[in-house]
Amino acid sequence: VKIIEAIETLVHGDSLDKEASADVMRQIMEGQISSAQTASFLTALRIKGETAEEIAGMAITMRDNSLRVSVHGNLVDTAGTGGDGSGSFNISTAAAFVAAAADIKIAKHGNRAASGRCGSADLLEAIGSNIELSPSSVEQCINHVNFGFMFAPLFHPAMKHAAPVRRELGIRTVFN
Structure with a gap:
């Protein structure tokens, strides 16, 4: 799907299907569209309201393009929103420490x-953690202390x- 068509669809209040949102996300991740088009897409999607199908399509593309860790057993990710705008403290990292202490990976x-005020990376750096670990180092951390951070x-x-x-947008987007 062409980015202009996707933006037009959203501006008219219509939703994209999973494949179209995945394709737009691929174009964003490959740098095929301009910053202005990316901002327009994210803003139009926010104004319309993201559907589960749109989020799923974008998430699939993000996962396909991410580095992975491989650990036996189930894993939990306590990622926060990183942009709730409420001035709250970083509870997702605190929750991760509590869960890891309870033997949850x-x-x-x-x-x-x-x-x-404080993202997970900021908090972990403040307590002396190395946040720039390779996937294999994160795997070792999870296996030894039930906690690994993926920057x-x-x-x-x-x-x-x-x-x-x-x-630059400074507003909550689908990435939050």
Whole structure:
């Protein structure tokens, strides 16, 4: 689907199917569309309201383009929104520590603060953690202490095209 068609669809209040939203996400991640088009798409999607199908299509594309960790057993990710705008404290990281102490394996995605005061990466750096670990190092951490942190810019390198737009927009988007 062409980005202009996708934006037009959203502006008219109609939803994209899973395949179309996945295709737009692929174009964003491959840097095939401009920052203005990415911002327009994200804003139109936010105004219309994201459907489960649109989120699923975009999530599938993000997962297909992410680095992965491989650990035996079930994993939990306590990723926060990174942009709730409420000025709340970072409860997702605190919850991850509590769960890990209760013998639950945590593979936590996180980043620096988007709209709040302290993102997961900021908090972990403040307590002396190395946040820039490779997938194999994260796997070792999970296996030894039930907690591993996956710094979003490293584990989602294709998001480099969307990250500046997301920062400049300064509003909650589908990425939150």
